[in-house]
Amino acid sequence: MSPRIVSLVPSLTEAVAASAHGLLVGATDWCTHPADLDVVRVKGTKNPDLPRILALGPDLVLANEEENRPADLDELRAAGLDVLVTHIRTLPQALTELERVLVDACGLRRPPWLDEAARAWADPPALAPCRAVIPIWRRPWMVLGRETFAGDLLARLGVRNVYAEDAERYPRIALEERAAADLVVLPDEPYRFTAEDGPEAFAPLPAALVDGRSLTWYGPSLVDAPARLSAALRAAVR
Structure with missing residues (x-):
């Protein structure tokens, strides 16, 4: 069964949507890509609507150490949700973390665009x-x-x-x-x-x-x- 995912990071929202569009059930108001993304909006990266996220019943919440507040993520964990926090400060870290999110956490095959990105850089x-x-x-x-x-x-x-x-x-x-x-x-x-x-x-x-x-x-x-x-x-x- 495919996991239900809420993303609190615009970059990760786009990455998941480009790889397996149907996994996302929620995303922030700042998640502008892809333009046709039709999921429940849960306010911003720094002020997420926690009750709305909980009501969606996600199997996984995607976050980032820089874009999201630890207190919000702790509250989601305390409510029983699985929260994956990415740490990205360099290109190699980005490529590694994207594979961790998409392959290890979401259970997807490594998407072709990830290899294209590595080649481009x-x-x-x-x-x-x-x-x-x-x-x-x-x-x-x-x-x-x-x-x-x-x-x-x-x-x-x-x-x-x-x-x-x-x-x-x-x-x-x-x-x-x-x-x-x-x-x-x-x-x-x-x-x-x-x-x-x-x-x-x-x-x-x-x-x-x-x-x-x-x-x-x-x-x-x-x-x-x-x-x-x-x-x-x-x-x-x-």
Whole structure:
């Protein structure tokens, strides 16, 4: 019998749906892929509707150490639910954890897209080495710091995060005191940076506006992410 799954992580929601659409019975409001996903919504990653999740009677709840609050996961476990928490800070961890979720936990065959993702990142189209600051929020300004999945992807594309050695994973910075960089990389999530909102704060640095899903999601988007990210980076520095 196939397991009933609730996913509290947009990346994992897409990964499960792409591999076996019928397993999901619940997902967060932020689970936007695939676009036609028709399951019960259980509010957000940081404020899940726990009674609604319990009412769905899932065999497994998928979570992530960074995206979900330990207190919520503890409450689900206390109610008798099986909760799988993923730990992803690098590309190799992402590929390993995706196999753990899909094959070990969900009982699926290893999906072809997972092998395609591994091949796509085996020799990605990298830039000449450059240094970048990668904001993820403004008001206040926050950037990628140490040990982040997105930072690892960018490093594989030739982009070194100037805050990679910071004590914080997502440090707040003052623009007038920011570290020296050759480039600013502006994703469209979690803050939606655009050509009119973000680049002006870092002028005259060239700005690469990148797809946030390609940069921060681990799932089927990993297949196209190297090409999409590389194209945006090259367009900014050429």
